[in-house]
Amino acid sequence: MSQPAIELQGISKAFGPVQANKDISIRVMPGTIHGIIGENGAGKSTLMSILYGFYKADAGEIFISGKKTAIPDSQAAISAGIGMVFQHFKLVENFTVLENIVLGAESGAFLAPSLRKARAELAELAAEYELNVDPDAVIEEIGVGMQQRVEILKALYRRANILILDEPTGVLTPTEADQLFRILGRLREEGKTIILITHKLREIMDITDTVSVMRRGEMTATVKTSQTSPENLAELMVGRKVLLRVDKTPAQPKHQVLEISGLNVVDDAGVARLKDVSLSLCAGEILGIAGVAGNGQSELLEVLGGYQTATGSVKVNGAALDLTGADSDGQSRRANGIAHVPEDRQREGLIMDFMAWENAVFGYHRDPAHQANRFFMDNAAIKAETAAKMQRFDVRPHNPNLTAQNFSGGNQQKIVLAREIERNPDLLLIGQPTRGVDIGAIEFIHQQIVALRDQGKAILLVSVELDEILSLSDRIAVMFDGQIMGERDPADTNEKELGLLMAGVTGEASA
């Protein structure tokens, strides 16, 4: 048998009191795709950051193709043939694709080979792996799918034999995700080794050869993908059986809470983002908005959340919202009984260098309940309340004094959800509620959303995950190109029909 492409032995790493990795050993064979799964905060990103030289392990050894290798920094990782595609891309926004790919590959930008030579090599690589990119496009002007392809090309340009991808499909459309998996399949055929971190068990089942499970800093199991099932993996990950489908009774819709008519949004460049959108939503109902990212769903949430101006009419409990004036902001919306879990938690949901307890009241800090007196917030009470909330939502570590950036991505999401859900709003706007969230936490979050509905709240759910839309919604509206293409009853539709509507195909083709 050949040597493992990567072998880690006894890797440990602590951040203060948090033992992020505990005595981890793992072997990854060449020419395979190896999945790594685990709950939020299990230590997956930390382990990969050690392999890529971002963090120094407290103990343990790394072997690359059987050879003990020190990886003190990412330059050493690159020299050892390792490439990494991060969750948040590390490209230089105002440089072109070609410049980004060449940058840093040589010992200094000025020593880089002529761009012409690099251009030819890039074209060859792009053709070989079907990694379509425009070498002259500026990064900030291209979509996330192409940015990700640039990251992969950058690794291949540096002769990477080992590619690590950290939750690569979170930001991709379904078509882009399929394309990525075809590319990964091709890289495997070429004998390259791929490590894939993902929360999506379907991806693990579809593309990996082997999968390792992490729990609370430890590597608890490694199994062959062909000998396992999503249910088995979920149990290995969370330590108990997980409901992979949402358990809920039929909705009992009551009075109308939200009435949207003729809503239009035109962006700064004069492009129509929402076109004559009309929707209604009742108390005790979940309306799911399905659609490929970028078809107006974000703008719809932003208008309702008070972050974007619009024309048309929106009424909440019969009262018209201000869509253009001074009362078109988040604070007024909260006063109207609207809570909002924004799609981008790091930009809109949290202040990253504020502590968890401050983030837990962010936007609601002027509520009398949080004031000790006219001038000061009651910090002790807020901290105690936050600690209890973190316990209920299983935010790890349970420490209200850590800043938002010290939590793993999924735990950051739980902090935002806990804040907004527990405000007991009349209308909850919820965008991509489970992005980056582990399967046990998804089950919990889905239960919370259904419970809120059963208490008679109105819920507008935007998600690019069709599974999530189908299993949570009582009614589904599909958006394409800023318009509502139609509404469907989840009991009478399927992924195929919704997929066609999401691609703008209506009429007989979608019947």
Ligand SMILES: Nc1ncnc2c1ncn2[C@@H]1O[C@H](COP(=O)(O)OP(=O)(O)OP(=O)(O)O)[C@@H](O)[C@H]1O
């Ligand atoms: N820079 C840091 N400073 C302090 N603590 C950290 C840091 N990075 C990670 N941690 C902690 O280490 C633990 C492991 O985090 P890590 O990001 O590796 O988890 P993960 O499995 O990748 O989670 P997710 O699925 O949510 O991305 C968490 O408890 C986290 O809070």
